[in-house]
Amino acid sequence: MATRTASRLVEAARVRRSFGGTVVLDGVDLAIDRGEVVALLGASGSGKSTLLRILAGLDGEASGNVSVPASRAVVFQEHRLLPWKRVAANVTLGVRTKNAASRTAAALAEVGLADRGDAWPAELSGGQSQRVAIARALIRQPELLLLDEPFGALDALNRLKMQALFSRLRAVHEFAALLVTHDVDEAILLSDRLLVLDDGHIIESIDVDLDHPRAVDTPGFATLRRRLLTLLRVPAAPDEALS
Numbered sequence: 001m002a003t004r005t006a007s008r009l010v011e012a013a014r015v016r017r018s019f020g021g022t023v024v025l026d027g028v029d030l031a032i033d034r035g036e037v038v039a040l041l042g043a044s045g046s047g048k049s050t051l052l053r054i055l056a057g058l059d060g061e062a063s064g065n066v067s068v069p070a071s072r073a074v075v076f077q078e079h080r081l082l083p084w085k086r087v088a089a090n091v092t093l094g095v096r097t098k099n100a101a102s103r104t105a106a107a108l109a110e111v112g113l114a115d116r117g118d119a120w121p122a123e124l125s126g127g128q129s130q131r132v133a134i135a136r137a138l139i140r141q142p143e144l145l146l147l148d149e150p151f152g153a154l155d156a157l158n159r160l161k162m163q164a165l166f167s168r169l170r171a172v173h174e175f176a177a178l179l180v181t182h183d184v185d186e187a188i189l190l191s192d193r194l195l196v197l198d199d200g201h202i203i204e205s206i207d208v209d210l211d212h213p214r215a216v217d218t219p220g221f222a223t224l225r226r227r228l229l230t231l232l233r234v235p236a237a238p239d240e241a242l243s
């Protein structure tokens with residue numbers, strides 16, 4: 001791994017978690033620097049969400065040492081908006097500052113929903129709801145964002161739009177993030193580093209040394225994609241296997 005000079009924001013060491021007799025995380029070490037975006041990949045059931053929940057402070061049963069900033073926010077695959085509160089109230093929820101209303105308006109504008117503050121969650125599309133969930137996270141000005149398949153429920157076009165939105169927000173807010181995703185291209189597009197979780201351990205940490213904006217149809221991208229698919233034990237596409 002390349003030498004990192006920025007200060008550490010997250011440090012987790014020897015994290016273990018089992019359910020019943022089954023060990024899911026078997027001594028995971030993980031570090032994230034300030035402002036660094038790290039993608040976490042692994043087969044279904046490998047423990048990605050379990051690790052994210054531990055870092056979010058939502059799992060009291062894990063063992064090991066975990067140090068995370070208090071200033072953090074979580075975005076899940078499903079938006080988890082309160083249906084009985086309007087969009088703006090969902091974003092403001094729990095934020096107790098004098099300028100909460102203007103911060104809410106700013107956060108909604110940033111995600112492209114400046115005019116939907118008075119709407120009810122049920123009136124929004126899936127993509128819009130997820131934008132609100134991101135606004136709700138952003139208003140807390142988190143140093144760390146924990147994202148569990150945040151775009152996983154969206155159609156392909158919305159997914160691309162949300163990836164572009166994430167890149168813009170990241171450039172402005174400079175938060176660090178752990179992004180759990182099944183989407184190899186999304187991981188390479190958005191992150192500075194890729195972690196692969198397998199058999200209870202982080203088996204690989206790969207720096208993504210590609211310039212921004214990144215394009216999936218470049219040789220560097222394709223090389224990384226192949227490497228990741230091999231680590232994830234995904235067979236090559238038929239046309240690649242033949243070439």
Ligand SMILES: Nc1ncnc2c1ncn2[C@@H]1O[C@H](COP(=O)(O)OP(=O)(O)OP(=O)(O)O)[C@@H](O)[C@H]1O
Pocket residue numbers: 019024042043044045046047048049050051
């Ligand atoms: N609360 C729980 N009780 C029992 N088993 C659990 C619990 N939470 C997770 N597990 C088990 O731990 C393992 C890892 O689950 P986890 O959701 O972390 O995997 P994942 O890598 O995020 O999977 P996916 O990619 O499918 O979302 C799975 O076998 C799951 O069944």
